[in-house]
Amino acid sequence: MTAILKKASGWLKLFIFELQQMFFFAAGMIEKIFRRPIYLYDTLEQMHFIGVGSLYLVVLTGLFAGQGMAIQFSYELADFGSSSYIGRILAIAIVRELGPVLTGLMIAARVSSGITAEIGAMVSSNQVSALKAFGVDPVRKLAIPRLISLLVMVPILTVIADAVAIIGGWVIAILVAHVSSNLYWANVLDRLRFGNIAIGLIKPVAFALVIAFISCYKGFTTTGGTRGVGKSTTSSVVLSSITILIVNFVITKTVISLFKGYL
């Protein structure tokens, strides 16, 4: 029993230490956003990798998630004779929850693994030390362009995913639920209020920060050669995904508690 407690306390200490290190790393990243030099070319390159590279993933996810949801709603609402509300419910579900979360998870899977693996491999092969030897701050050179790109591209991709999901839902609403196109769009537009759009845009910004902090931190703290890079990449994806879900819950709960009247 004592051995188990000892082990558990060891893990807890390690967890708190890791959390503290990650916090300091994140604070350092935030502080360095506003400092020169600005690596414009690296930032644009990352925007292309994150934005254009993730577009097909986000479009496919949005389309099928929107259609799946629309099918579910159309059958459930038909029982109450309320099929006409499909656009209203779908818009809320997608803009507030499904769009940001699915986009966040997809980008976490694709981008955070890429970022951690790339930085981790650079650490293992001494390329990060070589950057330092050349008088370059590796966090500014490698992490900040990725952070800025994520902050710009995740909200844009989320808006695209939301739009595609709502269009996917529209197809199902017409073909399966037999709702008129005008009614569907009128319901959708009715729910696209400032409060819903704001919550749908706050979340991707928070998710972008989560992905950038975790993936860069895991990359820079990689040890143990190629196996270490693999471990860091896996833990980066897992941690980013779980944190996105937790942050999503916290934001939803906070916004609904504070701004219920505006939604």
Next chain:
Amino acid sequence: MIRLEDVHFHIEDNHIIKGVSLQIGEDETIALIGQSGSGKSTILQLILGLYTPTSGKVLIDGIDISRLKEQELREVRKRIGMVFQAGALFDSLTVGENVGYYLLEHSRMKLSDIEDEVVSMLDFVGLDPSIRDRLPDELSGGMQRRVAIARALVSTHPKVMLYDEPTTGLDPQMTKRITDIILKLRNARSVSQVVVTHQIADAFRVADRFLMIEDGEKIFDGRGRKLLNSEDERIISFLEPFNNAIARQNELIEEINNKS
């Protein structure tokens, strides 16, 4: 001038460097020898400020770099050229971009002038400048090391050059080319050089002085003859394979002479 004063360095509970003091003068080439894992590369990283000593001082031109902030350290590092183990070239950049990296990053030189500097530096290390558009992966190990040396030299023409096992894993011909560059650099540019190696033959070829590190401690500091005549068991045991190889080489020469 580089000086280490009673430097200790720990990673967690491991005492990696145990009270090492040393001095490297201008225009001097030092071989830092010792077995793998003895702490040689760590000393280079301490000189470059990549590690901060737990206690003691690391002085570069009289400035204790262990007390400097990261921003100030970056300025010091700009005066030091470092050739990492296996080159550590930026694998997403071409050879030309690697060699000209420092100038691309820190200078306002025109691209054509940077290109000229890259060509002249590739020429200095004996590489055909036409390779500048290739990626590091497309080069042999020896070529990568030479590109790494060229990259280190382009940075503000450093007064200090650090080499971390520059010849490890290379064939004898390539090893000779690398050691030739180190010698050429000593004669042409008068820089202080520290060469970390566990290959004694290379060390004897390039070094004015030898420092031997064993388990994080300095156990020898002196000239080559003194090293070969040392009666310290640890040094004798370290030099044994080297002496055996020489003896074997002499035996082979004798055998060939007898046959002919």
